[in-house]
Amino acid sequence: MRKVLTVLCCFFLCATALSGCSDKGTKEPEKQPDNAQTPSESTGGIDQTTFEELLQKGIENGKKVTVYSTHSVVVSGCEAFKNKYNLDVEFECTQIGDTNQITQVAEEVASGAEGADLIFIQDGARVMSDLVDEGYVYNWYNQEIYDLVGADTEPLLVYDYCNKVFIFNSDNVKEEDLTNIWYVTDEKYKGTVQMKDPYSEGVNMDFLTQITSDDYAAKLEAAYKDYYGTDLVLDSDCPNAGYQWIKMLYNNGLVVGSSDGDIAQAIGAEGQSEQWSALITLNKYKKNLDKGYKLGFASSVTPFAGFIYPIYGLLTSNADNPDMAKAFLCWLFTEEGWFGNGELKINDGSVYNGMTGRFGDYSGNTNLKVTDGDKTVKEWKSILVEEDPIYCSEHRADVEDFINLIK
The missing domain is CATH 3.40.190.10 (Periplasmic binding protein-like II)
Known part of the structure; x- marks a missing residue:
């Protein structure tokens, strides 16, 4: 209500x-x-x-x-x-x-x-x-x-402006473990990465849409080689590295939730052995950190640490x-x-x-x-994906259709 x-x-x-x-x-x-x-x-x-x-x-x-x-x-x-x-x-x-x-x-x-x-x-x-x-x-x-x-x-x-960043359980994960956004596709982290369902959180779908733009896709392609040591080979259904990252994220067991606040508390609960991490709002991270949850966030992630x-x-x-x-x-x-x-x-x-x-x-x-x-908006914009509402409105339906096919 x-x-x-x-x-x-x-x-x-x-x-x-x-x-x-x-x-x-x-x-x-x-x-x-x-x-x-x-x-x-x-x-x-x-x-x-x-x-x-x-x-x-x-x-x-x-x-x-x-x-x-x-x-x-x-x-x-x-x-x-x-x-x-x-x-x-x-x-x-x-x-x-x-x-x-x-x-x-x-x-x-x-x-x-x-x-x-x-x-x-x-x-x-x-x-x-x-x-x-x-x-x-x-x-x-x-x-x-x-x-x-x-x-x-x-x-x-x-x-x-609001932002979403990669947060993690600080008892089990160190910030230096999360330095490249392709970690979410690594078998090591299979089934441990969470985000609010993009079909119920429009800004999350806008983020996934934005990274399929030429500039962000090129950054993702370069980051793939940094992480895996080989050139990225696109699947036939992936027009660029942005689509490939989305596909590999879902195929690696992405856990979708209904609330950034609930995700933050689940990630930050004490006594866990899993290497949990998630892409959620910095605001929810800070509120739950202040409540005693075991949370950290990664701001030195190649090529971007989340989105604004x-x-x-x-x-x-x-x-x-x-x-x-x-x-x-x-x-x-x-x-x-x-x-x-x-x-x-x-x-x-x-x-x-x-x-x-x-x-x-x-x-x-x-x-x-x-x-x-x-950080200031200028500092955040330098390390985060920035939403372009015109690009997202023109391409979001394509990304939604793509995710429906691969998830």
């Missing part, structure tokens, strides 16, 4: 709103302008509307702002933002996974039903093909966001209060929006801490500091 937090606190209003019981239920969806994915040329390029102007327009509009997010911090951020500016505008913020978000947003916008103004969502392949290309959501940023985020405003605005993927912030094309949604989006890229200020409260009276102290979450505004002991 997804968690729904409504800034005005009335749970029956949440249920009513989500069922579409409002005058918006009969509203025809607005066609998104052809130039919605990039700022209008008529304004000289990037939208010059300021945060203060957006906030004022949103107040004048007065309609409710509805936000869907895969990340719980955004939900509490809605409350903090509303309380900071003492807004009469209602905020309804829902934590909902990317698969359900995609289905729900597509249905709501297509029918003109009440729904989200702003979404925070991962799985770039499906976001591009099912939402952006269909005109249900669009990419937006103003000059203020661009000055903070730069190139990561396109093709989709990155709100948050975005949570995107996007506007829906039939938003009721787009200006207030944009103002909230702007605020999230500020230091206060990301970390809080030590005083800003949410509705239960606790202090809004945002992403303070979290491993594995990195703002699209890379000027903001990362948690002590973590």
Whole structure:
């Protein structure tokens, strides 16, 4: 059951709103302008509307702002933002996974039903093909966001970067044992490598898709020779080294799980003799390490130590209060929006801490500091596979079909 937090606190209003019981239920969806994915040329390029102007327009509009997010911090951020500016505008913020978000947003916008103004969502392949290309959501940023985020405003605005790395049971495996990504295909580790099922975790399927691109496949081919000492010979059904790595991973007994957190605890339990390892989020690694589980992670893996993927912030094309949604989006890229200020409260009276102290979450505004002991986005990008939502949307179906045949 997804968690729904409504800034005005009335749970029956949440249920009513989500069922579409409002005058918006009969509203025809607005066609998104052809130039919605990039700022209008008529304004000289990037939208010059300021945060203060957006906030004022949103107040004048007065309609409710509805936000869907895969990340719980955004939900509490809605409350903090509303309380900071003492807004009469209602905020309804829902934590909902990317698969359900995609289905729900597509249905709501297509029918003109009440729904989200702003979404925070991962799985770039499906976001591009099912939402952006269909005109249900669009990419937006103003000059203020661009000055903070730069190139990561396109093709989709990155709100948050997350990463998945190879973790292992530190009682049985040493980091120097895992220095080449082809280890997952080695008979020595047969049946001991885990990851969340790519068919239920879109970003995992995007990772497998991304490594079939020419650049990453070439890196994998070179790494194969480093590990095995011979040139890679492709199977007839493998177009390149990316496909070959996927095939050999599955054929070596990949264990698929349903939760990164559960996998971390299974890997890190004391008293095991197996050389367990897994590809999971750094955030889950750190949380369970702090609970006493025996975990380490490998960051010196050839040619890459995992992958980094975005949570995107996007506007829906039939938003009721787009200006207030944009103002909230702007605020999230500020230091206060990301970390809080030590005083800003949410509705239960606790202090809004945002992403303070979290491993594995990195703002699209890379000027903001990362948690002590973590790496910067730039450092992570240099050692991880980076998701390209356009490539993934164009090639993911091919990879899904391939895995169906070989698993």
